[in-house]
Amino acid sequence: MLLENQVCFDVHAASRALDGVYRKELRELGLTYPQYLAMMVLWERQPVTVKELGVALRLDSGTLSPLLKRLEVAGLVHRERSAADERSVLVRLTPEGAGLRRRALEVPGRIFEATGLDLAEVLELQGTLRRLTAALDEAADHG
Template sequence: MKLLLDNQVCFDVHAASRALDGLYRGLLRDLGLTYPQYLAMMVLWEREPVTVKELGAALRLDSGTLSPLLKRLEAAGLVRRERSAADERSVLVRLTPDGAALRPEAEQVPGRLLAATGLDVEELAAFRSTLRRLTAAVDEAALAVRRAQ
């Protein structure tokens, strides 16, 4: 394959990611959330409380990125962090009433995103499945490269 920008899947993924970031920025403005904050809130709406470690794993974020994100959500009054009674080394993240109350408005975002893509539900599901396979394969290849170094 020739070394041309138009031949690089990485650029297409990057360009799509930037386009989605821009769309989400607009869709989330009224919620007062950034895209990473929205993702954290989705995990919490789905299964709170979670430990900071579990949240980082779900979002594929390291603690250096996750900590400031949680501080901003806490400052906004949407979450609170507390030491686990069962294990003081663990910090639990919980929704506040304001954080829980944001969910109904946030539930409108996926439908608005779907409409903006021009894809139908089945096409988007197939695309998501392909992306997940791509991510898993690339993660495995990156691990092999790290091991070889």
């Protein structure tokens, strides 16, 4: 049972390496990787509820709430109670948050280059990781 033979460690090591590249690329935007992911969801669609954002990012509210608070303090998002359901909190981009998208558009290309993979390899990897995630989610739900 060697560490180097464990798929979990390979996934963990790749994730840590990817986080390192993102940290470097996102520094000038003033975002952490989890904040960048939240902003990506909001750039795609808004408003979203905190619950919807948590589902999209696979984060619990204990992790998501401080992340959103930091984005709000930075002036990038605004949170407000839903008029339709006071139990729900809506998250919207501020004009500054929406404007940050233009500066973030180059990040995916730089990350792609950093992987050293060609497009076919990246697409194959994405498919493999999505199947792995689905299988592990299923095992966790029925384990």
